[in-house]
Amino acid sequence: MTVGQERAWREHWPALGKTVSELEGTLDVDAWFGRKAPVVLEIGSGMGETTSELAKREPDVNYIAIEVYDAGLGQLMLRAEKLGVDNLRLLHGDAVVLLTEHIAPESLDVVRIFYPDPWPKKRHHKRRLIQPEFVRLVASRLRVGGTLHLATDWEDYAEQMREVCDGEPLLRNVYADEPGGWAPRPDWRPVTKFESRAEREGRVSRDLMYERR
Template sequence: MRSVVSYVKRGGRMTVGQQRAWNELWPSLGRTVGELPEGPVDFDDWFGRRAPVMVEIGSGMGETTSQLAAAAPELNYVAVEVYDPGLGQLMLRAEKLGVENLRLMHGDAVVLLTSHVEPGTLSGVRLFFPDPWPKKRHHKRRIVQPEFVALVASRLAPGGTFHMATDWENYAEQMMEVCSAEPLLRNRHAGEPGGWAPRPEWRPITKFENRADVEGRISHDLIFERV
């Protein structure tokens, strides 16, 4: 569906624990985007309840995602990731925390949003520390582009939020520019210096933020709302 994708499908062997999670937990917790039937996913049926749906794109190894889901039991939390060991590790972390409101999608978030999420239905989309593709010739691979932001905005319910975070200054500026130009979105923190959102206390500090701090880079949060 896209000629340019924003991620690299990494390899990597799974640990014994991650493989056990795939064998035992994936059948109930996970689905593969490319194997979904046509049409929107019935999230109410999958979670066994009706609740606001939050989608997190790029859950990595799941440390923060598991904590975020555990801290918001009122949400139906959907994590989308392409890295198999990362999903296995996320299932292990969720199991350890006793998280029951988390489901996993293996595959391309753009395909999921385009073909399997109804417009105007999500309470929020989170995109924390996506691949910055720092070299200028690779900026076209960054996921936050006008077409993607328009897609996210169209899937949000009125008042739903698109929350991004990055530690790369020029990517933060690109996010701000692209999202500010999307007519379906407004900046919740337009009155703050630079329009940046204050760093939420509830968002766990990631390894990327720690590394950025060591390397002298400042992390920025952006929160836009569906009008």
């Protein structure tokens, strides 16, 4: 980690963060934020560029980001500090463990998974996050009417995401009538350096939006 990221961990983690492996029982989100509000969970916040901007724009939601990389969480805390964000909490660890053991069924309003690791080699596809069992787990934690929003710039992964989510009975593709079932790219999602690079390299980003039945 950089010096700044290490400082962010020292100064901000005690107030903003929790480690999944140290959680006990169901996470009391209302108590953690000190208020009751819609809950957004972002899985895989990376270096926090999108996460910090969205949390800033959505002050009326309780925004939770989970990430496995220390440096990414450190950078996210730096970005949040710079933007004056106070409705963001961070989790370090495995999203599957979090959802299985510490998030109550039908308690999340939105789950966002933007640009998960594509594992582009075919022999590694089984490592991809978006698989039927995982999507079933996510769907079970969404409130009825809640939203699962996915985005990727890898065409075959986008198609896999669509196939997996279309096969989950608890989910309905909000844009099923659009060409390919793809959601229009939302104007509110920031264009990151990562997405810009993908576009330069000829990869088209795809969004998918599903509603919990």
